[in-house]
Amino acid sequence: MSVYCGLDIGSLQAKGILLRDGHPLFRTIFPTGGNAPETAKKLFQALLEGGEISSDEVKTIVATGYGRISVPFATKTVTEITCHARGIAHFLPQAKTLIDLGGQDSKAIRLEKGKVMDFVMNDKCAAGTGRFLEVMAQNFKLTPWELGELSLQAKNEVSISATCTVFAESEVIGLIARGLPREEIARGIMSAIAQRIAGMVHRLGLEEPVAMSGGVAQNPGVVKALERELGVSILIPEEPQMIGAWGAALIAQEYA
Amino acid sequence: MNLGNFVQAKLQDGSAIRLLRSPWIYRFLSLFLRSQSPSVRFSFHLARDAYLKRKPVAFTSLFFPTELVYALGMVPFPLEVIAALISSMGMAVPFLKKAEEEWYSQDLCSFHRLGMGLALQDYLPQPDVVLSLTSLCDGSHRFFYNVSRLFKVPHFLIEVPGNGGKKDQEYVVRQLKRTRMELEALLERKIKKSDWEDSLGYSNSLREELLKIYELQAHVPCPVSGEAALGNVGLIFTCAGSRWGPELISAWRKSIRENASSENYRLFWLHLRPYYPAPIFAFLKERGVSIVGDELSNYIWPRLDPKNPELSLSSKIYANFGLGPIKNRIDNIVRLVRERKAQGVVNFSHRGCRQSTGGAFLLKEALKEKGIPCLILDGDCVDPRELNWEQMRTRIEGFLEIL
Ligand SMILES: Nc1ncnc2c1ncn2[C@@H]1O[C@H](COP(=O)(O)OP(=O)(O)O)[C@@H](O)[C@H]1O
Ligand code: SF4
Numbered sequence: 206m207s208v209y210c211g212l213d214i215g216s217l218q219a220k221g222i223l224l225r226d227g228h229p230l231f232r233t234i235f236p237t238g239g240n241a242p243e244t245a246k247k248l249f250q251a252l253l254e255g256g257e258i259s260s261d262e263v264k265t266i267v268a269t270g271y272g273r274i275s276v277p278f279a280t281k282t283v284t285e286i287t288c289h290a291r292g293i294a295h296f297l298p299q300a301k302t303l304i305d306l307g308g309q310d311s312k313a314i315r316l317e318k319g320k321v322m323d324f325v326m327n328d329k330c331a332a333g334t335g336r337f338l339e340v341m342a343q344n345f346k347l348t349p350w351e352l353g354e355l356s357l358q359a360k361n362e363v364s365i366s367a368t369c370t371v372f373a374e375s376e377v378i379g380l381i382a383r384g385l386p387r388e389e390i391a392r393g394i395m396s397a398i399a400q401r402i403a404g405m406v407h408r409l410g411l412e413e414p415v416a417m418s419g420g421v422a423q424n425p426g427v428v429k430a431l432e433r434e435l436g437v438s439i440l441i442p443e444e445p446q447m448i449g450a451w452g453a454a455l456i457a458q459e460y461a
Numbered sequence: 462m463n464l465g466n467f468v469q470a471k472l473q474d475g476s477a478i479r480l481l482r483s484p485w486i487y488r489f490l491s492l493f494l495r496s497q498s499p500s501v502r503f504s505f506h507l508a509r510d511a512y513l514k515r516k517p518v519a520f521t522s523l524f525f526p527t528e529l530v531y532a533l534g535m536v537p538f539p540l541e542v543i544a545a546l547i548s549s550m551g552m553a554v555p556f557l558k559k560a561e562e563e564w565y566s567q568d569l570c571s572f573h574r575l576g577m578g579l580a581l582q583d584y585l586p587q588p589d590v591v592l593s594l595t596s597l598c599d600g601s602h603r604f605f606y607n608v609s610r611l612f613k614v615p616h617f618l619i620e621v622p623g624n625g626g627k628k629d630q631e632y633v634v635r636q637l638k639r640t641r642m643e644l645e646a647l648l649e650r651k652i653k654k655s656d657w658e659d660s661l662g663y664s665n666s667l668r669e670e671l672l673k674i675y676e677l678q679a680h681v682p683c684p685v686s687g688e689a690a691l692g693n694v695g696l697i698f699t700c701a702g703s704r705w706g707p708e709l710i711s712a713w714r715k716s717i718r719e720n721a722s723s724e725n726y727r728l729f730w731l732h733l734r735p736y737y738p739a740p741i742f743a744f745l746k747e748r749g750v751s752i753v754g755d756e757l758s759n760y761i762w763p764r765l766d767p768k769n770p771e772l773s774l775s776s777k778i779y780a781n782f783g784l785g786p787i788k789n790r791i792d793n794i795v796r797l798v799r800e801r802k803a804q805g806v807v808n809f810s811h812r813g814c815r816q817s818t819g820g821a822f823l824l825k826e827a828l829k830e831k832g833i834p835c836l837i838l839d840g841d842c843v844d845p846r847e848l849n850w851e852q853m854r855t856r857i858e859g860f861l862e863i864l
Binding site: 271283284285286287310321322323324326328408 | 822829834839851852855856858859862863
């Protein structure tokens with residue numbers, strides 16, 4: 206029985222999955238760190254160990270994510286745009302719009318029967334990505350997830366006007382120092398991200414159902430803010446951060 | 462000796478400012494001229510005539526009809542093209558920084574920012590006049606006006622309104638005539654019938670040569686390098702009206718070899734490309750992508766009539782399909798996409814350029830209706846500090862995967 210592997214070497218986290226018979230055999234996540242080729246190798250080793258198989262049993266490997274070219278042993282590389290689309294088509298085939306929020310970039314993807322019809326990526330700056338949330342959360346001495354949870358407690362919102370990550374950070378520090386309610390600032394941060402993402406989605410044209418993938422889809426604050434901003438409810442697969450790797454493994458299986 | 466490398470080394474070590482104005486250097490370089498390509502020889506003559514002031518010098522904007530400049534016995538010095546050239550030598554940043562230090566915002570088009578940096582560092586020859594059009598670019602006439610003030614020379618601006626209806630043409634013809642007469646007075650030289658015949662005749666031959674290149678671009682696989690075509694845009698507009706024009710384009714055509722390598726995708730390119738060293742075209746080649754044409758090197762004008770020079774030049778100006786309502790541009794793009802059998806379109810949205818970015822959305826929507834996929838690729842043609850190659854690569858790859 207053949208095994209297929211998907212490796213999603215992201216800007217922050219490297220995700221890997223092995224599929225056998227279309228079922229996951231093993232999956233894991235590593236921080237990408239400064240040495241993507243080394244991380245990819247270790248991730249693959251870890252998958253083999255976890256799946257208790259040898260590398261010969263892996264028929265095809267598809268690499269995706271920013272570090273996809275750092276995987277010399279991959280059979281094929283495919284962009285995260287196509288992989289996320291393929292992954293979401295597996296779990297939520299009804300989705301017509303997919304929002305992928307990762308560590309350093311965000312994408313809105315238009316889908317038609319699981320195929321990418323068009324996409325928009327964020328501009329060169331990191332505002333509106335996971336990295337933005339991490340910087341903001343540090344000011345509260347919280348994790349991004351905790352910051353998201355905190356934002357859900359707010360009834361009102363303190364709006365953040367700066368779009369630049371660095372300026373938004375000093376704005377937030379100022380707001381905290383002025384003693385404004387922390388949960389309201391947190392909600393303002395979530396809305397700031399949501400507005401950026403909504404702009405990209407509208408450029409493609411909002412078509413329901415809307416699904417979300419990428420690590421940031423695990424942040425309840427961001428999801429809520431996006432639902433508010435777009436006026437729709439958003440479908441989230443069980444493991445949104447693994448969707449790119451899933452897609453890569455499914456493509457590996459089809460490629461073979 | 463490779464003349465290009467030599468000049469580049471000199472520009473980089475800063476000794477070029479003096480060298481550019483030294484007759485000796487041109488005498489020395491001319492010893493090696495015979496074996497060089499026509500484009501190097503053309504650039505040599507242009508630089509020599511301008512820096513040694515062998516002829517009156519006109520700073521020109523990209524779309525200014527250089528036929529008039531040549532007919533007047535002047536040498537054109539196209540600042541935006543020079544900016545691209547400096548950028549292609551990997552030397553843009555110090556000049557851009559210089560302009561930024563003098564309050565030229567990073568939001569301004571980098572072709573103009575770099576041109577201003579060159580002017581402020583005294584790298585440009587002293588012009589006699591500055592000639593520009595309002596055609597297409599709204600930053601350009603302000604930039605050229607500033608340059609004319611810096612060098613204390615007159616600025617002749619031709620306003621190009623509307624989309625070339627009868628009244629528009631008449632208005633442009635009047636301005637061209639007045640500009641011609643004022644220049645004749647300034648230079649104390651009248652354009653003779655034979656001057657127009659030469660200049661417009663050369664331009665017509667250049668046009669014939671370009672049409673042959675377009676034919677080649679429609680071949681499958683496409684033998685013409687898109688990178689080279691985009692690189693030649695400046696040349697096409699600078700040599701029109703000079704005896705070099707037909708020779709340069711014919712040499713380009715003769716250097717094109719039928720392409721046997723596999724072609725996976727055919728794309729049509731809008732606006733310009735990055736001129737600084739960037740991996741984009743090597744990457745496209747590796748993926749088997751042919752750029753089967755671009756809107757600027759495919760700018761074609763009606764044959765010019767020496768009996769009616771100003772009207773001819775006005776129709777050349779109005780042949781620019783970027784003028785007028787965006788429908789013009791869209792219709793022409795669709796026509797070229799079909800002619801060249803392209804599968805999709807890349808719009809290179811140059812930062813700071815209103816005309817290449819402003820219509821991007823309408824363009825994308827209109828192309829979508831016709832079933833032509835369009836990638837909006839944000840970037841900068843001149844400023845290498847603006848390049849985020851990883852993002853650009855993902856965008857291009859994602860687009861190819863859709864195709
Ligand atoms: N459990 C979680 N809750 C909230 N956010 C999370 C969680 N896990 C990861 N993230 C966020 O997801 C981002 C990384 O997402 P990912 O899709 O892996 O990006 P990339 O592929 O660019 O590395 C990080 O910014 C991180 O803050
Ligand atoms: S790139 Fe745009 S702004 Fe710059 S010179 Fe060309 S038309 Fe003008």
